Amino acid sequence: MSYLLQVDFPYQGSWGSEMSSAMRGLAESIAKEPGLIWKIWTENQATGEAGGIYLFEDLNSAETYLAMHIERLRGFGVPRVNGKVFEVNEPLSLIDRAPL
Structure with missing residues (x-):
């Protein structure tokens, strides 16, 4: 069983290739x-x-990462972080070509 974590937050920093350069070390x-299996940056x-x-x-890794990431983002001055963890329905996801 794998777990998907969805995170979003207000961001006023760099975008596109500038973001790629600025966030490389974090990535x-x-x-x-x-x-962690993979991450897609949004x-x-x-x-x-x-x-x-x-x-x-696993669920523990997703929840542990989310708690740490919320604290890290707050340290960067981000006022609000939305984070949700979902179980992945692998049989249906594979039908729709999910990279599992």
Whole structure:
């Protein structure tokens, strides 16, 4: 069973390739998180939001990461973080070509 973590928050920083350059070190750090299978970085300049969709191999890893990430973002001055953890229905997701 795998678990999907959805996170979004207000963001007024850099976008696109500038974000890629600025966040490279953070991305490399996130890649080493226990239980992480993958992350998709999300950004919406029009609404001033950023975040990510993560796939974790177990619930504990997803919940532990979310708690740590909320604290990290608050340390960066982010006032509100939305985070939700979902169980992945793998049979249906595979039908729709999910990279599981």
